[in-house]
Amino acid sequence: MSEQVQLIEESLKQLINRGGIEVPMLPEVANKALLLAQSTDSDASEMAQLIQSDQSLAGHVMRIANSAAYTPLSNLVSLQQAIARLGMATISEIALTAAIGAKMFNTPGYEDYVSGVWQHALATSLWSKEVARQCRSNVEVAFLAGLLHSIGRPAVLQTILDLAKQEHIELSDADVHQLENTYCYQVSKAVVNRWKMPTLVIEAIDSYTDSRSSLAIENHAAQIIAGSKFANNMLAPENFDREVLLGLPVFETLNLYQDEVEELLTKTDSVAQRLEGLSS
Amino acid sequence: MSTNEFDYDVLVIGSGPAGQKSAVQAAKAGQKVAIIERDSLFGGACVHKGTIPSKTLRENALRVKHMRQNAALADFHLSEETEMVTLIDRLDEVLKSHDKYMRKQIDRNNIVRIHGRASFVDEHTIKITKVGGETKNLSVNKIIIAVGSYPRKPDNIPIDHEHIFDSDSILSMLYLPSSLTVLGGGVIASEYASIFQALGVKVTMIDRYPTPLGFLDSDMTDTFVKAFKAMGGTWLGEKNVEKVHWDGISNVITECADGTIITSQKLLCAAGRIANTNGLQLENAGLALNEKGLISVDDELCTEVANIYAAGDVIGPPSLASASMEQGRRAASNALGIKIGSMSQLIPAGIYSIPELSSVGLTEVQAREKYGNVLVGTAQFEEVARGQISGNTEGMLKIVADTQGKKILGVMLVGEGSTEVVHIGHMAMLADQDVDIFVESTFNFPTLAEAYRIAALEILAQRA
Numbered sequence: 001m002s003e004q005v006q007l008i009e010e011s012l013k014q015l016i017n018r019g020g021i022e023v024p025m026l027p028e029v030a031n032k033a034l035l036l037a038q039s040t041d042s043d044a045s046e047m048a049q050l051i052q053s054d055q056s057l058a059g060h061v062m063r064i065a066n067s068a069a070y071t072p073l074s075n076l077v078s079l080q081q082a083i084a085r086l087g088m089a090t091i092s093e094i095a096l097t098a099a100i101g102a103k104m105f106n107t108p109g110y111e112d113y114v115s116g117v118w119q120h121a122l123a124t125s126l127w128s129k130e131v132a133r134q135c136r137s138n139v140e141v142a143f144l145a146g147l148l149h150s151i152g153r154p155a156v157l158q159t160i161l162d163l164a165k166q167e168h169i170e171l172s173d174a175d176v177h178q179l180e181n182t183y184c185y186q187v188s189k190a191v192v193n194r195w196k197m198p199t200l201v202i203e204a205i206d207s208y209t210d211s212r213s214s215l216a217i218e219n220h221a222a223q224i225i226a227g228s229k230f231a232n233n234m235l236a237p238e239n240f241d242r243e244v245l246l247g248l249p250v251f252e253t254l255n256l257y258q259d260e261v262e263e264l265l266t267k268t269d270s271v272a273q274r275l276e277g278l279s280s
Numbered sequence: 281m282s283t284n285e286f287d288y289d290v291l292v293i294g295s296g297p298a299g300q301k302s303a304v305q306a307a308k309a310g311q312k313v314a315i316i317e318r319d320s321l322f323g324g325a326c327v328h329k330g331t332i333p334s335k336t337l338r339e340n341a342l343r344v345k346h347m348r349q350n351a352a353l354a355d356f357h358l359s360e361e362t363e364m365v366t367l368i369d370r371l372d373e374v375l376k377s378h379d380k381y382m383r384k385q386i387d388r389n390n391i392v393r394i395h396g397r398a399s400f401v402d403e404h405t406i407k408i409t410k411v412g413g414e415t416k417n418l419s420v421n422k423i424i425i426a427v428g429s430y431p432r433k434p435d436n437i438p439i440d441h442e443h444i445f446d447s448d449s450i451l452s453m454l455y456l457p458s459s460l461t462v463l464g465g466g467v468i469a470s471e472y473a474s475i476f477q478a479l480g481v482k483v484t485m486i487d488r489y490p491t492p493l494g495f496l497d498s499d500m501t502d503t504f505v506k507a508f509k510a511m512g513g514t515w516l517g518e519k520n521v522e523k524v525h526w527d528g529i530s531n532v533i534t535e536c537a538d539g540t541i542i543t544s545q546k547l548l549c550a551a552g553r554i555a556n557t558n559g560l561q562l563e564n565a566g567l568a569l570n571e572k573g574l575i576s577v578d579d580e581l582c583t584e585v586a587n588i589y590a591a592g593d594v595i596g597p598p599s600l601a602s603a604s605m606e607q608g609r610r611a612a613s614n615a616l617g618i619k620i621g622s623m624s625q626l627i628p629a630g631i632y633s634i635p636e637l638s639s640v641g642l643t644e645v646q647a648r649e650k651y652g653n654v655l656v657g658t659a660q661f662e663e664v665a666r667g668q669i670s671g672n673t674e675g676m677l678k679i680v681a682d683t684q685g686k687k688i689l690g691v692m693l694v695g696e697g698s699t700e701v702v703h704i705g706h707m708a709m710l711a712d713q714d715v716d717i718f719v720e721s722t723f724n725f726p727t728l729a730e731a732y733r734i735a736a737l738e739i740l741a742q743r744a
Contacts, residue, residue: 136441252320
């Protein structure tokens with residue numbers, strides 16, 4: 001590592017240690033959508049009202065709701081109708097994934113890369129949910145933890161690029177990604193804490209990189225890992241090797257036998273359709 | 281004495297209460313023993329998905345209930361956003377200690393632990409399939425099947441583990457729901473319905489029978505239903521559920537044959553449990569399930585195949601952890617030809633609902649059918665000083681005696697502490713003591729044990 005990269009790394013470490021990494025605010029609409037879906041006495045009209053308050057989000061939700069993945073046979077015209085058809089939880093997922101995303105971060109030169117990271121996070125969240133269902137574990141935790149497990153990547157990338165600009169240092173792509181890979185998970189933890197995600201989601205993301213954790217939390221972290229592997233295979237089918245996937249140690253942690261992993265693989269088309277819907 | 285003809289003298293399939301005890305018993309008899317568990321953790325559903333997690337939640341539900349009852353002492357309010365993880369906070373600690381204790385016991389007895397799925401190749405050969413797919417055949421002299429059970433999934437209930445749960449997935453909910461429909465009226469349904477109601481969830485319990493826990497006397501179940509309703513719960517008996525579906529918005533809709541429609545945020549289907557024999561390939565060993573989907577055994581717990589025994593939920597009722605442990609111990613002893621006394625038919629049943637219920641021996645209905653005019657004595661907890669002091673007044677104890685009012689035929693309790701207090705009656709019955717023992721003995725004062733004396737005096741007063 002060159003002296004210049006070391007200098008950036010030192011500044012980055014200091015920022016992380018004193019909690020100085022710029023973490024974007026959880027967009028209000030995403031936060032409210034999440035709370036509404038969890039609330040015990042909210043109803044569809046409140047959700048519709050919330051989404052209508054953000055025109056671009058309303059448009060996005062309608063686009064997704066009308067996509068083939070969600071409503072192959074019907075043509076939805078109102079948000080209320082879309083919520084009735086798709087459900088509060090699904091609409092909150094759509095709102096959340098639309099409100100948080102690649103566009104929250106300023107990463108000049110790395111926009112496509114960040115989009116790719118976000119696409120992978122979305123795919124991971126959908127797969128983690130299926131893995132959790134198979135394990136009789138909580139599907140909401142799996143979705144959120146899968147979605148946010150790599151949120152630190154764009155955040156730390158933005159910080160690295162800002163620091164380099166500030167210090168007038170030109171970093172190579174390899175240097176940028178090395179630093180990003182080293183510190184992204186620490187920052188993911190900081191983001192989910194700052195966004196006050198449910199305890200199990202925070203703990204699952206904590207445990208995603210740490211080995212010290214409880215049995216339940218360890219399983220949630222393993223669901224993210226498995227979700228991420230299924231996502232890799234789905235997003236890059238040309239690299240898919242069934243034997244390699246079946247042999248992954250994470251399935252031992254989750255106690256998923258080969259036939260159960262094979263059963264999960266049969267869901268690839270439906271997950272891909274949902275991903276397409278969420279990303280449209 | 282161990283032999284070298286086989287890889288193992290005894291192989292136990294399943295590490296729940298029945299499996300563990302049978303493995304330990306066989307090992308103590310000097311046998312080379314292995315125990316196979318398909319899950320990564322030892323202990324079976326009882327430890328990881330059933331008894332222990334639900335009882336941990338119950339302890340906290342009781343605390344919440346007491347805090348509400350003592351609102352004058354503390355202004356208590358359970359937040360609507362309370363996460364389930366907070367309510368089963370000590371579970372991980374409890375499970376880890378249990379796992380550690382079990383592993384120690386297994387290791388101390390030189391029992392080989394095998395993580396994988398078992399299937400029969402023939403009556404003396406078991407194929408092990410590891411999680412990663414590797415397989416290995418083991419030759420075995422005696423086999424004990426203790427694979428337990430899993431929740432039954434009726435065709436008309438689309439369990440998705442997200443909105444509609446079974447008893448294995450109900451505790452995976454992230455937040456306490458505002459409302460919960462519980463389908464079923466058995467032990468699991470009654471336990472979860474009352475626990476969630478005590479936590480402030482609006483619970484509706486639906487079953488096709490007129491009362492829940494129909495195997496108990498109606499005065500016991502009436503007390504349970506009264507307490508459940510007093511907490512705000514709804515009991516809907518004699519309803520046949522035709523269809524359950526998620527409305528796609530935020531509720532689960534339950535439609536009954538009589539037109540009743542119940543809407544709730546989540547639903548628990550507790551429609552019984554079935555033997556966990558999938559994948560065992562019993563037919564390769566010459567075994568088949570009986571018409572109830574269980575493995576048939578004789579009095580010695582031996583199956584139709586001479587070297588294969590079975591114990592626990594897989595052989596059917598009483599399906600209690602306590603009974604399974606004893607069956608496991610006996611299955612191993614019988615398989616090895618070790619002489620043991622006959623198994624007592626007096627197995628207490630404990631239902632960890634709120635309030636608890638417990639019984640041992642015959643119910644009043646069973647006793648009347650069998651013996652005619654039996655004598656019955658009851659004591660309400662509100663008559664007992666300890667009940668008044670601790671606010672534990674919604675309960676009762678009942679003693680059923682023979683027609684002379686002498687021999688104790690059964691003891692039943694409903695109310696907090698029932699699953700412990702029942703053992704006083706249980707011991708008296710095992711020692712073949714008359715009802716008089718409860719009058720002639722001195723109990724601590726104030727205790728719920730005093731209820732025995734009150735009920736016994738009522739019987740004595742009826743003697744001819």
